Amino acid sequence: MAVQGVRDVPETSAAVDFSAVDAMPANTVVLVVPSWVDEVAATFEGSFEREDGRMALAVALSRHNVERGGGPFGAAVFLGSELVAAGVNLVLDSGLTIAHAEIVAMMRAQRALIESPRTRAGAYSLVASTEPCCQCFGALVWSGIQRLVCGANTGDAEAIGFDEGPKPEAWVRSLEARGITVTQGVRREEACAVLGEYVRRGGVIYGREATTRSRT
Numbered sequence: 001m002a003v004q005g006v007r008d009v010p011e012t013s014a015a016v017d018f019s020a021v022d023a024m025p026a027n028t029v030v031l032v033v034p035s036w037v038d039e040v041a042a043t044f045e046g047s048f049e050r051e052d053g054r055m056a057l058a059v060a061l062s063r064h065n066v067e068r069g070g071g072p073f074g075a076a077v078f079l080g081s082e083l084v085a086a087g088v089n090l091v092l093d094s095g096l097t098i099a100h101a102e103i104v105a106m107m108r109a110q111r112a113l114i115e116s117p118r119t120r121a122g123a124y125s126l127v128a129s130t131e132p133c134c135q136c137f138g139a140l141v142w143s144g145i146q147r148l149v150c151g152a153n154t155g156d157a158e159a160i161g162f163d164e165g166p167k168p169e170a171w172v173r174s175l176e177a178r179g180i181t182v183t184q185g186v187r188r189e190e191a192c193a194v195l196g197e198y199v200r201r202g203g204v205i206y207g208r209e210a211t212t213r214s215r216t
Contacts (some may be wrong), residue, residue, distance in 0.1 A: 040086070048078065053151050055129070055151055058076050058151065059072045059129050059187055059191050062194045071203070073100065073129055074089075076127050077125070082118075084113070086105060087102070087105065102126060123146040125148070129151045131150040134165030140175065147182075148182045149183045152156075156195055
């Protein structure tokens with residue numbers, strides 16, 4: 001089940017040290033989120049009062065990840081305008097195909113809420129630099145997320161070679177039928193620019209086809 005190209009990241013990557021992780025028993029699964037993710041979120045100068053500002057963070061995370069040799073995707077979970085957790089695509093660093101930015105952000109948010117429950121009312125939103133693939137679409141359904149905000153679209157990701165999987169054609173309608181509202185195209189141009197930068201840097205295109213080159 002290995003993904004071609006995983007851990008085979010550029011020399012400029014700030015990949016995590018796997019020595020301690022690799023020494024753990026086989027019945028232990030660890031996903032290490034680099035410290036810079038929270039540093040970027042903590043020092044972000046924009047406002048989170050509006051969706052546009054929240055998307056600016058998701059895109060910034062995706063850009064920083066590309067600069068460090070990771071995949072071109074970033075995401076964050078918010079409770080209203082409060083940032084709960086941030087995530088980036090960690091597939092290349094971790095070797096785990098499930099480690100997409102949206103799933104990392106949702107997992108971190110769920111852990112944060114276990115450790116520090118929020119008492120105020122409000123809707124939880126997932127802000128993603130690119131629309132979810134079939135895997136992240138499925139994870140959304142039972143996540144407790146009530147609003148999804150997307151930047152680049154599925155076609156934008158597929159245009160550079162990513163296989164987004166068998167997501168329902170009417171996926172937006174499917175989520176909205178479950179009470180999850182969807183907003184598309186927020187800061188799409190900026191999110192697409194990150195996808196383009198990933199291609200220019202020779203980023204690994206991984207997935208079902210396990211290709212190692214971008215389709216341009």
